[in-house]
Amino acid sequence: MPWARSSPLLNKRWIKTGLLALAALLVLLPLLRSKRGSLKACPTKGEIPPVHLLLPITKDAAVKTPKFCRALLGAIMTGYDPIIMNWDVELPPELDKLFQAKHLQFPENDLVFLVDALDVWLQLPPADVARRFLEYGKDVLVGAERHCVPNSWPSHECQGAPQSPLPIGLWEPHMKHVEKVEHSPTPRHANSGTVLGRAGKMEVLFRRLAEIIGDPKYPHPGAFNTLLVHGDLGVDYYSRLFWNSASDESSLIWLNTLVHPDSHLCGHSGPRNYTVSGGLESFSPGDPIPWHMLPSVGHNQLTGQIPAALHFNAIATKNLLQDLWGKPWYSTARFQPFVRQRVRGLKVKGVKPNGDWHELDVESTCANHLPGLWPEA
DSSP states (O other), X not given: OGGGGOXXXXXXXXXXXXXXXXXXXXXXXXXXXXXTTOOOXXXXXXXXXXXXXXXXXXXXXXXXXXXXXXXXXXXHHTTOOOEEESTTOOXXXXXXXTTTGGGOOOOTTSEEEEEOSSSEEEOSOHHHHHHHHHHHTOSEEEEEESBOTTSOTTSHHHHTSOOOSXXXXXXXXXXXXXXXXXXXXXXXXXXXXXXEEEHHHHHHHHHHHHHHHTSTTOOTTHHHHHHHHTTSOEEETTOSSEEEOTTTGGGEEEEEXXXXXXXXXXXXXXXXXXXXXXXXXXXXXXXXXXXXXXXXEEEETTTTBOOSEEEOOOGGGTTHHHHSXXXXXXXXXXXXXXXXXXXXXXXXXXXXXXXXXXXXXXXHHTTTTGGGSSOOO
16 A cells, blocks of 8 residues: 555654644644734735844954855845945944944834844745734844843843743753753743844834943843843744744754745645756746745744744854754755855945945855855755
8 A cells, every 4th residue: 555655754754744733733822812912813915014134243253254144145045135234343242233223214114123143044034024023913022042141040130021921841851951051941031132123113122222231230132131021022932033042952953844834824825746846947036935845944843933033142052053054945055056146246235334325245245155155965
C-alpha cells in the first residue's frame, strides 16, 4: 500500500509540522479568547499601514564584520526599503537610536520598525508585520525575553512587569543549561533590540526615553522595562513579531514551508502542488518571499510561530549569527542568483545628522562581505 512505503524522514517531517500547528493553536487560544488581548479581525488592504524600517549603525561598525550586510540583505530580500541612521556619526551607545529621530517625520499612523542593525534577521515582509502588529491593539510593541537585564532583579521594573499569558513551565524542559541570571519562567520583560509602533506614538516614546536615560541610574536598554511597567508599551509574548535568543536559543528550529504562515488568517493563498518545478526566472525580484519554492524559515517550536524578526541578542548566543547563516532562504546557495540580481545596483536611503538624505550603494558598501554571504553549493 502506498502509505506503508512512505519515507520515515517524510513522516517525521509531517509529524513535526503537525505538532507545531498544534502548539500554535494551544498557545494562541488564550489570546483568542481574551477580550483584553484578543486578536483583531484581519484588516483589509486599505487598513494596513506602511512600515518604515530603521537600521541604526555607524560606518565603522558596519564594515568590520559581515553582520550588518547580512542583516541588510535579509531586510531587502523580505521586501523592506531600509533607512540607515547614524552612518557618518559617532555617538555614545545609549543615544544611537534616539539621535536623528526628530528628522524622520512620517505620518503619525505609519509604523516605524527600529531594529538592531547587526544581529536581527528579518523573515516576513512589511505587510505581514503590519497585520500582526494590528492584532495586538497596542501603539508600541517590543520583543519579550525572560531576563530583565540590565535592571536589578528585585526592582519594580522587573517584578512589576505584566505577567505573560503563556503557560508557566513551557520553557523549562527545553533549557540546555542552568540559568546563571535570575529570570522569569516565560518571556515578559522588554528587549530594546526590536521596537515597532505608530510613528506619532514612537516620537512620544523617544522623548520619554530621553528623559529616563538622562537619569544616570538607567542604562539605555533598562529604560524600556521602565516604560513597560508604566504601560507605555507592550511586549510580543507569542513571538509572532520578534524572537529573542537570550535564554531561548533551543526553541528555534528551521523548516521549509510551502505556504504563507498566516494563510489561514488573512486569505493568503499558495500553490497546492508539492512538486517544485521551474527556476528562479519563474518569479520577479520584487516578490518578497518565493513560498512556492519551499524557503527555509525559523520557527519558534514552543509557540508554533514563524517570527517576523529573529534577534540574536545574548552574548552567549552571538555565535549563532555565524553558525546559522546558511539557514535563512536568502542565505542559501539555491537562491544566490536571485539575491544577487535583487541587490545589483540597489541603493538604500540614509539620513544625516542635519536631516539631509543620502544613498548607500549596497554592492560597494558590502563589497568585502558579499562573496562570503552564501555557503558554497
